[in-house]
Amino acid sequence: MIRRQILTGGAALGATALSTTLASPAVAQxxxxxxxxxxxxxxxxxxxxxxxxxxxxxxxxALTDNKFQIRAFPAGELVPGLQVADxxxxxxxxxxxxxxxxxxxxxxxxxxxxxxxxxxxxRQMNAWMQHGGGREVxxxxxxxxxxxxxxxxxxxAQMGGWFRKEIKTVADLNGMKMRxxxxxxxxxxxxxxxxxxxxxxxIYPALEKGTVDAAEWIGPxxxxxxxxxxxxxxxxxxxxxxxxxxxxxxxxxxxxDELPQLYKDALESACRDATVDxxxxxxxxxxxxxxxxxxxxxxxxxxxxxxxxxxxxxxxELYDELAEKNDHFKRVYDQWRAxxxxxxGWFRVAxxxxxxxxxxxxxxxxxxxx
Amino acid sequence: MIRRQILTGGAALGATALSTTLASPAVAQxxxxxxxxxxxxxxxxxxxxxxxxxxxxxxxxALTDNKFQIRAFPAGELVPGLQVADxxxxxxxxxxxxxxxxxxxxxxxxxxxxxxxxxxxxRQMNAWMQHGGGREVxxxxxxxxxxxxxxxxxxxAQMGGWFRKEIKTVADLNGMKMRxxxxxxxxxxxxxxxxxxxxxxxIYPALEKGTVDAAEWIGPxxxxxxxxxxxxxxxxxxxxxxxxxxxxxxxxxxxxDELPQLYKDALESACRDATVDxxxxxxxxxxxxxxxxxxxxxxxxxxxxxxxxxxxxxxxELYDELAEKNDHFKRVYDQWRAxxxxxxGWFRVAxxxxxxxxxxxxxxxxxxxx
Numbered sequence: 217m218i219r220r221q222i223l224t225g226g227a228a229l230g231a232t233a234l235s236t237t238l239a240s241p242a243v244a245q246x247x248x249x250x251x252x253x254x255x256x257x258x259x260x261x262x263x264x265x266x267x268x269x270x271x272x273x274x275x276x277x278a279l280t281d282n283k284f285q286i287r288a289f290p291a292g293e294l295v296p297g298l299q300v301a302d303x304x305x306x307x308x309x310x311x312x313x314x315x316x317x318x319x320x321x322x323x324x325x326x327x328x329x330x331x332x333x334x335x336x337x338x339r340q341m342n343a344w345m346q347h348g349g350g351r352e353v354x355x356x357x358x359x360x361x362x363x364x365x366x367x368x369x370x371x372x373a374q375m376g377g378w379f380r381k382e383i384k385t386v387a388d389l390n391g392m393k394m395r396x397x398x399x400x401x402x403x404x405x406x407x408x409x410x411x412x413x414x415x416x417x418x419i420y421p422a423l424e425k426g427t428v429d430a431a432e433w434i435g436p437x438x439x440x441x442x443x444x445x446x447x448x449x450x451x452x453x454x455x456x457x458x459x460x461x462x463x464x465x466x467x468x469x470x471x472x473d474e475l476p477q478l479y480k481d482a483l484e485s486a487c488r489d490a491t492v493d494x495x496x497x498x499x500x501x502x503x504x505x506x507x508x509x510x511x512x513x514x515x516x517x518x519x520x521x522x523x524x525x526x527x528x529x530x531x532x533e534l535y536d537e538l539a540e541k542n543d544h545f546k547r548v549y550d551q552w553r554a555x556x557x558x559x560x561g562w563f564r565v566a567x568x569x570x571x572x573x574x575x576x577x578x579x580x581x582x583x584x585x586x
Numbered sequence: 587m588i589r590r591q592i593l594t595g596g597a598a599l600g601a602t603a604l605s606t607t608l609a610s611p612a613v614a615q616x617x618x619x620x621x622x623x624x625x626x627x628x629x630x631x632x633x634x635x636x637x638x639x640x641x642x643x644x645x646x647x648a649l650t651d652n653k654f655q656i657r658a659f660p661a662g663e664l665v666p667g668l669q670v671a672d673x674x675x676x677x678x679x680x681x682x683x684x685x686x687x688x689x690x691x692x693x694x695x696x697x698x699x700x701x702x703x704x705x706x707x708x709r710q711m712n713a714w715m716q717h718g719g720g721r722e723v724x725x726x727x728x729x730x731x732x733x734x735x736x737x738x739x740x741x742x743a744q745m746g747g748w749f750r751k752e753i754k755t756v757a758d759l760n761g762m763k764m765r766x767x768x769x770x771x772x773x774x775x776x777x778x779x780x781x782x783x784x785x786x787x788x789i790y791p792a793l794e795k796g797t798v799d800a801a802e803w804i805g806p807x808x809x810x811x812x813x814x815x816x817x818x819x820x821x822x823x824x825x826x827x828x829x830x831x832x833x834x835x836x837x838x839x840x841x842x843d844e845l846p847q848l849y850k851d852a853l854e855s856a857c858r859d860a861t862v863d864x865x866x867x868x869x870x871x872x873x874x875x876x877x878x879x880x881x882x883x884x885x886x887x888x889x890x891x892x893x894x895x896x897x898x899x900x901x902x903e904l905y906d907e908l909a910e911k912n913d914h915f916k917r918v919y920d921q922w923r924a925x926x927x928x929x930x931g932w933f934r935v936a937x938x939x940x941x942x943x944x945x946x947x948x949x950x951x952x953x954x955x956x
Contacts (some may be wrong), residue, residue: 247651280648280849281617334944337937338709339742342862343869372709373936418820435936443634454940481648487840490858492712499713503932516935523945557948562873564885567707568741570824573894574704575934578927 247478252286252310252471257297258324259317259416260290262438264501268463268494270368271314275486276479284479286311286371298418300324302467303506305362311369312466325357325544327399328552329365329464330554333457333531334554338370339567340559341462342551346488353551358545365471369463369494372502376452376519377432378423378444383452383519386526395419395431399534400457407523416442423447434461436505437498445514452517457531463494589624589801617848620658620678622841627667627688629786630660632808634871638833638864639683644724645856646849652711654849656681664683667785671696674836675732683738690768691709695727695914697769699834703827703901705922708865709937710738710929711832712888714922716858723921734842739833739864742872746822746889748793748814753822753889756896765789765801770827776900777893781886784878786812793817806829807868815884824885826894827901833864 254273258266266288291297300312301319316329321498337345344350345367358365369422377396383389390408401411412428422428424447431440431448432455445451465487475483510516535553539546624643628636636658643656663668670682671689673718686699706714713839714720715737728735734910747766753759756914771781775875782798792798801818802825803809814918845853882888909916 227641246936256896274776275851278848279855281848296719315773334947337941339865341871343866346866347870348866373940374938400878436932450902454936456940456943459940459944478648478719481645482827485645485649485859488862489855491862492858493716495709495714496713496718498707499932500717503928506932506935507928518939521943528943528947558873558877559949560945561952562869562876563805563941565876565949566745566824568945569888570743570826570829571933571938572706573824573826573891573898574829575930577704577895577898578747578930579934 223433224337227341228352241563248476249284250284250479251474252284253294254286254288254465255291255294255300255303255309255312256288257291257312257314259292259297262416264438264494264497265369265371265434265463266290266313267497268490269561271399271490271493272313272368272465272483273482273485275489276482279482279486280479280497281489284482288313298574300363301363303465304468306469307362307468310468310471314466315461316365316464317398317461317579323357324399324538324542325354325548328548329354329358329462330577331458332535333400335459336556338460339368340563342367342491343559344555345462347553349551350555353548355469357548360544362469364469365464365469365486366467366484366487367462368465368490370498370581371434371458371461371463372498373460374455374458375432375435375439376455376577377430378439378448379450379452379517380426380448381429382450382517382524385520386523392430393428395422395428396457399531400432400447402534403457403527403530406534407526412494420444420447429492432457435498435502435503436509440505440509443513445509449513450517451509451514451547452519454519456519458525485508548565598778598942614943616861617650617653618846619850620654620845620849621852622654623664624656624658624835625661625670625673625679625682626658627661627670627682627684629662629667630844631811632786632810634864634867635739635741635804635833636660636683637867638860641860642683642738642835642856645859646852647812649851649852649856654845654852658683670844671731671733671836672738674838677732677838677840678861680838682726684834684836685831685919686735686834687768687831690706690721693727693914694769694908695724695912698918699728700831701716701828701831702905703770703773704898705829706829706926706929707933708742710926711740711830711932712737713929714925715832718925719921723918727918729839730914732839733837735834736854736857736861737832738835740861740868741804741828741831741833742804742865743830744825744828745802745805745809746825747800747821748809748818749800749820749887750793750818751798751799752820752887755890755895756893759893762800763798765792766827767799770802772899772904773827781859790814792815800821802827805868805872805878807871810875810879815879815882819885820887821884822889823881824889826889 249315256266256269260266270288273288275286295303295308298318303309304312316326319326393410393412395412395414396404397413414422419431423431483546539549624638626636630636640658643658647655664679666674668688670684673679674682686696689696763780765782765784766774767783775781784792789801793801909919
């Protein structure tokens with residue numbers, strides 16, 4: 217705040233002294249022309265998730281009268297989608313749009329910036345990030361990578377994915393090959409699953425040929441595009457490893473520090489704008505896609521409670537193991553866990569009881585219409 | 587989009603032709619100095635809900651290098667809180683920050699812009715407004731009041747309020763005087779309640795003296811400030827008449843149309859920013875406030891299902907009655923109802939099953955800790 221006053225103090229004075237038909241030099245000083253490249257981790261075909269990064273770029277331009285222009289590039293055009301953290305860290309690109317859990321191979325602490333199994337839902341994640349200390353507790357970690365990470369987009373709770381056969385007990389998971397990555401893969405491994413890392417575009421043939429028995433991706437709208445319903449009949453819910461997926465704009469720290477405060481503000485509001493925008497898009501598209509999938513024969517299945525409970529236990533055992541070995545992980549986890557518990561204590565009251573009731577009434581009405 | 591290109595085309599050309607140390611006249615043309623006054627419907631003491639309007643004002647200034655300044659005034663300083671729609675319509679003030687359901691006395695259609703009983707939750711409301719056709723379907727209605735309404739802030743699902751005695755059946759509501767307004771009041775009236783319209787500051791003495799038997803306000807954080815826990819022991823949930831409360835920035839249409847596109851963009855992103863920001867603030871503050879209230883003796887109670895079901899039936903009967911008499915209401919209701927049903931069909935799958943499971947595990951763990 218103090219910094220902002222120093223930077224713009226001159227501008228305000230200058231603007232007052234001059235008429236509005238002649239711009240003050242101070243405005244030009246605080247509004248230099250800047251061109252950035254943004255490497256997305258996503259393909260352009262995913263208009264929702266790629267679109268969130270692109271939305272940030274477009275809003276920044278709109279908010280700065282095109283003075284600060286960010287151009288988004290799909291995964292692979294500047295750097296491969298899973299290497300954008302390196303590219304931002306090294307300054308090869310100015311910024312990126314990604315899901316932080318892609319980088320848990322470097323350090324599992326990255327996952328908290330995106331999602332962890334049985335973690336926060338979208339509202340709770342936004343709360344943690346914006347006013348719950350999340351960004352602050354993650355800062356020293358991201359500093360060590362020369363990255364400034366700003367929340368920018370969310371998918372909401374994801375689906376559990378596509379299964380070639382039904383899952384009735386934990387034993388059914390034993391030896392099952394499933395496309396699932398990162399910490400979620402580690403959790404599933406504790407339940408007997410053989411996790412597979414497969415890029416989005418390669419999932420369909422793997423599922424078709426039976427190279428994998430199951431695959432998780434995102435939710436109805438994105439999954440439908442990749443056609444998984446044609447090669448696996450059972451669509452499970454919920455994706456208990458992704459109660460939401462927070463997306464992030466990564467910015468090279470030195471580049472970020474060079475920005476005038478005006479552009480930092482534009483970037484911040486553009487990212488929050490993208491968070492509202494992308495969630496709204498998903499929430500409009502997913503219901504329609506789910507209806508189409510079901511009409512085309514997809515069979516919706518809830519994970520058995522036994523499976524969820526076993527995965528829950530495995531998840532928190534894993535977090536304890538990771539916290540013991542990794543100081544960054546422990547520091548973030550401790551703060552996050554206390555926040556999560558406080559959120560759950562409140563959300564299960566007004567929010568969840570409202571949702572539960574109206575969904576039950578909806579189900580009853582839908583039943584009657586049949 | 588076309589309009590934007592026409593407006594800023596000159597600016598882009600000018601900026602390219604000149605060096606960045608001298609600002610182009612075109613920038614000044616698209617960035618005139620503008621000062622607006624915003625009349626809030628809320629007192630400054632409600633830092634959450636008043637704060638959302640104030641946040642819009644501050645972000646607009648930050649995004650325009652203080653060229654476009656909006657000054658927020660608490661309810662009563664410019665106009666009384668419940669008269670801000672008139673003030674914006676007449677151009678007495680440039681803009682306002684309010685909850686549209688305050689104006690259902692003029693026309694019940696206003697309610698859709700805020701919330702209606704058994705309506706949308708926060709995510710669903712954002713989806714309806716931003717990509718679900720909500721703003722479009724409301725536009726002809728707001729046009730008739732010379733108002734441009736932009737969503738700006740949300741409270742989340744509210745609590746059902748403070749009751750001096752327990753509610754076990756619908757019969758317990760008979761003759762009960764409750765501070766509850768608007769469409770929610772009409773619904774409760776169908777259940778035997780005698781609804782009372784009382785301003786926020788007057789609720790405490792009314793509840794203390796027994797002039798009313800019950801009063802609803804917002805949620806733990808705001809309710810705690812007004813001290814209702816000291817005069818009523820039972821705190822009911824959920825506020826089924828407010829699955830969320832969307833707040834709105836009202837702008838005089840002529841004033842809005844005069845804004846350069848740059849400022850319209852700033853206003854739009856500032857409002858979305860406020861939506862993320864205010865919801866995050868509530869979601870951080872409410873859990874803490876609820877814990878304090880319970881520690882101080884407040885007894886949490888869920889509304890009996892019988893009461894909820896009776897209110898649900900009464901609500902949709904009321905909507906049908908209103909739709910028969912009011913074309914605006916009917917047009918908005920028909921579109922809204924189809925959207926709501928589609929949302930419920932999807933949200934009860936991944937989103938709700940995730941929430942249900944983790945809250946159940948939380949409750950089990952909390953039980954074990956005791």
